[in-house]
Amino acid sequence: MKFKGGIHPSYLKLTAGLPIEAMPLLERYLVPIGQHIGAPGDVVVEKGQAVKRGEPLTRPAGFVSVPVHAPTSGTVKKIADFPHPLGRPQLSIELEADGLDAWWESAAPVGDWRTLAPAALRDAIRDAGIVGLGGATFPTHVKLSPPEDKPIDLLVVNGAECEPYLTSDHRIMLEQAVDVCEGVGLMMRVLGVGRAMVGVEDNKPDALEALRRACPPDLPLEFRLLETKYPQGSEKHLIYALCKREVPAGGLPMDVGVVVQNVGTAAACVQAVRDGRPMTERVVTVTGSAVMEPRNLMVRIGTTLQDVLDHCGGVTGDLGKVIYGGPMMGMVQFDLECPVLKGTSGILCLKESEVTQFEGRACIRCGNCVDACPMLLVPSRMGVLVERSRWEDLGEACVTDCIECGSCAYVCPSRRPLVQYFKRGKLEWRAVQRRQDSHA
Amino acid sequence: MNTPVKDTVSVQNLIVSASPHVHAGQDVRAVMRDVLLALVPGVLVGLWFFGLPALVVLLLSVGGCVACEWAACRLLGRRSTVGDLSAALTGVLLAMNLPSGSPWWLVLVGAVVAIGLGKAIYGGLGMNPFNPALVARVFLLISFPVQMTRWVVPRGPGTGFDAATGATPLGAVKEAISLGRPLTAVDLPGAGDLLLGDMGGSLGEVGAAALMLGGFYLLWRGIIRWQIPVGFIASLVVVTGIAHAAAPDRYLHPLIHVLSGGLILGAFFMATDMVTSPVTRRGMLVFGVGCGLLTAVIRLWGGYPEGVSFAILLMNAVTPLIDRYTRPRVFGAPRRVLFSVRRGS
Numbered sequence: 066m067k068f069k070g071g072i073h074p075s076y077l078k079l080t081a082g083l084p085i086e087a088m089p090l091l092e093r094y095l096v097p098i099g100q101h102i103g104a105p106g107d108v109v110v111e112k113g114q115a116v117k118r119g120e121p122l123t124r125p126a127g128f129v130s131v132p133v134h135a136p137t138s139g140t141v142k143k144i145a146d147f148p149h150p151l152g153r154p155q156l157s158i159e160l161e162a163d164g165l166d167a168w169w170e171s172a173a174p175v176g177d178w179r180t181l182a183p184a185a186l187r188d189a190i191r192d193a194g195i196v197g198l199g200g201a202t203f204p205t206h207v208k209l210s211p212p213e214d215k216p217i218d219l220l221v222v223n224g225a226e227c228e229p230y231l232t233s234d235h236r237i238m239l240e241q242a243v244d245v246c247e248g249v250g251l252m253m254r255v256l257g258v259g260r261a262m263v264g265v266e267d268n269k270p271d272a273l274e275a276l277r278r279a280c281p282p283d284l285p286l287e288f289r290l291l292e293t294k295y296p297q298g299s300e301k302h303l304i305y306a307l308c309k310r311e312v313p314a315g316g317l318p319m320d321v322g323v324v325v326q327n328v329g330t331a332a333a334c335v336q337a338v339r340d341g342r343p344m345t346e347r348v349v350t351v352t353g354s355a356v357m358e359p360r361n362l363m364v365r366i367g368t369t370l371q372d373v374l375d376h377c378g379g380v381t382g383d384l385g386k387v388i389y390g391g392p393m394m395g396m397v398q399f400d401l402e403c404p405v406l407k408g409t410s411g412i413l414c415l416k417e418s419e420v421t422q423f424e425g426r427a428c429i430r431c432g433n434c435v436d437a438c439p440m441l442l443v444p445s446r447m448g449v450l451v452e453r454s455r456w457e458d459l460g461e462a463c464v465t466d467c468i469e470c471g472s473c474a475y476v477c478p479s480r481r482p483l484v485q486y487f488k489r490g491k492l493e494w495r496a497v498q499r500r501q502d503s504h505a
Numbered sequence: 506m507n508t509p510v511k512d513t514v515s516v517q518n519l520i521v522s523a524s525p526h527v528h529a530g531q532d533v534r535a536v537m538r539d540v541l542l543a544l545v546p547g548v549l550v551g552l553w554f555f556g557l558p559a560l561v562v563l564l565l566s567v568g569g570c571v572a573c574e575w576a577a578c579r580l581l582g583r584r585s586t587v588g589d590l591s592a593a594l595t596g597v598l599l600a601m602n603l604p605s606g607s608p609w610w611l612v613l614v615g616a617v618v619a620i621g622l623g624k625a626i627y628g629g630l631g632m633n634p635f636n637p638a639l640v641a642r643v644f645l646l647i648s649f650p651v652q653m654t655r656w657v658v659p660r661g662p663g664t665g666f667d668a669a670t671g672a673t674p675l676g677a678v679k680e681a682i683s684l685g686r687p688l689t690a691v692d693l694p695g696a697g698d699l700l701l702g703d704m705g706g707s708l709g710e711v712g713a714a715a716l717m718l719g720g721f722y723l724l725w726r727g728i729i730r731w732q733i734p735v736g737f738i739a740s741l742v743v744v745t746g747i748a749h750a751a752a753p754d755r756y757l758h759p760l761i762h763v764l765s766g767g768l769i770l771g772a773f774f775m776a777t778d779m780v781t782s783p784v785t786r787r788g789m790l791v792f793g794v795g796c797g798l799l800t801a802v803i804r805l806w807g808g809y810p811e812g813v814s815f816a817i818l819l820m821n822a823v824t825p826l827i828d829r830y831t832r833p834r835v836f837g838a839p840r841r842v843l844f845s846v847r848r849g850s
Contacts, residue, residue: 068836074527229527301836314837386520392527399521413526420520421528426589427631429533432730432784441833445784463835471525478531479631485523 066309068302070439071294072472074393076268079352079359080232085240087363088376090166094136094367095404096122097149097157101196102203103129110158114141119172119343121192122158131194131204134343135160136365138167148400150389150409157404160367174341178251186255186338193337194344194407199223199234199298199327200390202408205334208324209255215319220261221307222249224276224328225291225298227266228391231411233348234328236361238265238272241332242279248331250284251338256324261286262307263328268293295393296470300325302439314466329410344407351377355384355414364405371401373412385417393471423474423482434473434483440466444473444483451486456493464490533630536779537590539728543719544597544774550712555605555657559708562607567596569616577625591630595619598638601709601770602814603645606657611649615641635821636778639814646814656706673706674765678757679810687754709770713763720773729777732786736793737772737800738763744801756805768800771813781821788824788831795820795827 099105106123110116116139121132139162149155175181175189191206211217222245226234238245249261265273267290277288291297291306301312303325310321318325329348336342345365352359357378364373370387374380388395389409405412434444440463447462467487474483552559574592578585586592599619603612622644623637624630646653656673678688709716723729741762748756762768767775776782776796783792796816803812834840 069833072529074529305836311837313839314835316837384519386522386526388526393525395524395526397519397521397524397526399519415526417520420526423522423528426533427629429536429591429631429779430782430784431536431779432786432789433531435784435833436786440836442835443784443828443832446828463838466835466837469524474525475527476529476531478533478536480528480532482523484525488523 066306067292067294068297068305068439069441070437070472071296071302072437072475073293074229074295074475076229076293077352078230078232078235078268080350080361081235081269083232083236083359083361085236085348085361085363088365088368088373090137090162090164091365091368091372092162093142093369094139094160094162094365095147095157095369095402096133096136096160096367097147097155097404097406098123098133099149099155100133100202100366100406100408101131102201103127103131103207105156106130106132108144108156108158110141110144112141112144115139115163116141116160117167117169119341119345120169121194121343125191129204129207131191131196131206132343133158133366134194134345135169136345136367137162138165139163147404148402150396150398150403150406152399172341172343175338178247178254178335178338181338183255183257186251189338190255190334192343193333195330195333195337196344196407197327198329198333198347198407198410200394200408200410202406205326205330208326209252211256211319211324216322217256217258217319217324218260218322219308219324220249220253220256220258221304221318221323221325222261222263222286222328222331223298223300223303223325224263224265224269224272225303226269227293227295227298228393228395228411229295230352230413231350231391232352232361233350233410235269235272236350237329237332237348238269239275242275244332244335245276245328246280246284246286247339248333248335249286249326250281251335252324252326252331253284258324259285263288264291264297264303264307265289266291266293266297295472296439296468299439299468299470301468314463347405347407347409349373349405349409350411351414352411353414353416354419355381355416356412357381364409366407367404369402369404370398370412373405374401374414380414381416383416383418384414385420386413386415388413388415393475394469421480423480423485425481426479428481429479431478433476433478437472437476439470439472440468442467444487447490448481448483448486451490451493454493456490456497459490459494460498464494467491533589533591536728537594539726540594540723540774541590541597543722543728544601546715546718547601547709547712547770548597550715551601551605551708554711555708558657559600559605561609562603562605562612562708563597563600565609565612566600566603566616567593569613570596570599570620573617573620573625577620577629581625581629583629586630589630592620595624595637598709598774599641601774602638602642602707602767604653604656604707606655607652611645611652615645618644631780633780634824635818636775636781639775639818639821642814643818673710673810674761675804675810682755688757706765707767709774710765710767713765713769716769716773720769723773723777729773730786730789732789733777733782733793733796734772736790737776737797738768740794740797741768741801742797744798745805748801748805762801762804766804766811767813771796771800771817775813776817776820781824783824783827783831785828785831785833787833788827791827791831792820792824795823
């Protein structure tokens with residue numbers, strides 16, 4: 066099945082052929098306590114305390130919360146507000162490495178996932194601090210705990226990696242194929258589903274083949290090559306492409322009996338349970354024409370951007386933009402002192418000349434955005450409504466259904482900053498709704 | 506050459522903006538340039554048949570429109586939009602809609618009306634509800650009917666100066682019918698002449714083949730979608746075909762309808778004007794079919810011999826309505842009955 070709309074950007078997967086390399090140990094790491102969607106954990110270490118690699122630095126504060134762990138052994142130097150990739154400074158733990166990189170004694174294997182109870186697996190996943198590694202960073206144990214009234218019959222595994230430039234999932238599928246397959250099996254056990262489908266874009270047939278070969282015979286995984294089209298990796302569109310189910314507007318995958326997990330998340334789950342390894346590192350694609358040596362790196366959580374870029378030979382003098390994630394939906398960075406987080410799938414460095422200025426001229430109603438929108442919205446209309454501050458009309462225009470994939474802005478000949486408009490429009494529309502509710 | 510920089514001060518000077526961070530590369534100027542390029546064959550055929558006077562009309566029209574655009578931006582205190590080439594395109598399209606021997610003042614009045622009344626008063630590019638070139642054409646047609654229907658009949662290349670004047674094929678037919686004469690009494694050009702453009706008319710009414718070539722280029726480039734030209738031409742063929750089958754001595758063969766008058770120019774270049782036509786695919790089809798039906802009605806039973814301009818302008822007026830009722834069903838929204846608008850979520 067193909068979904069309607071979408072675009073075919075230049076993929077520029079510069080690092081697809083480069084194996085994952087581990088970054089050498091550094092002297093200093095900066096671990097923000099909030100790296101996921103949900104409440105940040107409560108800090109459980111003190112200034113001056115010695116910690117070891119994999120030791121929790123925070124304790125979950127509620128159900129939708131996970132701990133963060135020490136990326137290496139060393140001393141807690143400072144617990145204070147530091148620059149954070151989301152823009153607002155956040156409470157972070159500065160760690161001075163002792164160079165020994167000793168593992169925490171309690172970071173021991175949990176057991177065999179094939180025999181452990183689903184509840185025990187879920188706890189192990191939470192304690193390992195695992196979140197959606199595709200970039201959404203929603204705590205994985207929560208996604209694996211669907212409410213009783215939402216029966217799940219299918220696990221969808223996202224190996225689409227539709228963002229240009231990024232190759233971290235591609236490399237994980239090639240190099241950690243067994244872990245990915247086992248991780249899918251583990252998640253199926255937690256969810257109690259008998260069916261799982263793995264979707265990979267057809268520009269990575271080698272990844273799908275690697276998974277197929279690595280798949281244990283007792284796991285009933287279904288592998289599917291999907292059309293290479295952005296945003297194939299969007300949850301709703303991936304589900305539609307794989308099993309033709311349409312997630313209702315405003316709904317979640319579990320409304321159609323599906324849970325979606327990223328391939329990297331699957332591998333991380335099995336590594337946590339089988340090896341007792343919490344999330345202290347992740348694969349990051351460092352790429353773009355402004356970085357000297359593009360690479361796929363195993364980067365410890367808490368490594369600063371500056372350290373990663375220095376390890377990749379530095380950046381060019383005409384560096385214009387640094388982005389966490391891909392060029393379509395990635396988040397722009399403003400400070401190279403910001404650390405790599407659990408959700409950092411890539412670090413994209415664009416030259417100043419490559420950066421598109423969305424200057425926002427008048428809409429010429431060409432209809433390109435209407436053809437490109439995978440949600441089948443009319444972005445041209447929504448853009449004009451935002452420009453004219455007609456917030457109360459945005460509901461009828463279905464602005465809340467926008468997934469902010471950027472396809473509309475990508476094809477807009479007037480270079481209108483449509484995604485920015487819709488982010489604003491959503492906030493304003495919700496404010497209108499709140500006012501209406503309070504008057505009612 | 507890539508030179509590594511480790512100086513923290515200079516690399517901290519980062520550009521910050523919302524996603525997406527890349528673009529397909531197209532811009533308004535490129536779109537307009539493509540349309541202008543697509544018009545080249547049609548313009549060349551027109552110049553070939555009508556000679557120097559046609560070139561004068563073309564240059565005056567383009568120059569007038571561009572000057573008006575510049576002046577309008579100046580008056581409104583806005584950044585000049587001459588560079589986006591949309592005014593130049595309006596100029597070419599206006600020239601294609603005028604008789605080749607039009608007096609200079611007629612062309613300039615047309616340019617002022619097109620850009621001033623057709624576009625600038627609404628707020629410039631993207632804001633105008635009606636096709637500016639057609640607003641000017643209809644304004645001139647109603648205000649100066651004599652000058653606007655003094656057609657030069659081409660006598661072949663290079664004879665522009667002493668060409669005779671005569672009626673367009675559609676005009677001759679309308680006149681014959683009003684006098685009660687059968688169509689067989691009218692001296693009509695053959696299909697070959699129509700295709701190549703050997704007949705009376707405005708610049709853009711001749712050379713259907715050359716214009717179609719440009720139209721196909723725009724389709725191939727993805728600048729226009731097939732829904733408007735196909736809906737336009739097909740619906741015209743159906744209606745005029747039925748009329749012709751019922752009364753061949755009163756109604757022309759549909760092929761002549763397609764190849765004469767402003768139909769090809771209208772279907773590929775005027776009705777497809779992005780600003781004034783629907784944005785949805787279904788809407789484009791409705792729009793095209795509406796243009797074809799109205800053109801057929803005006804040509805067959807209306808007071809004017811040619812109805813393409815009026816048909817497009819009338820459909821321009823209902824474009825917002827068409828857009829409203831042809832919105833696609835949002836992904837994940839409930840299936841709905843035809844033509845009902847989904848209410849807020």
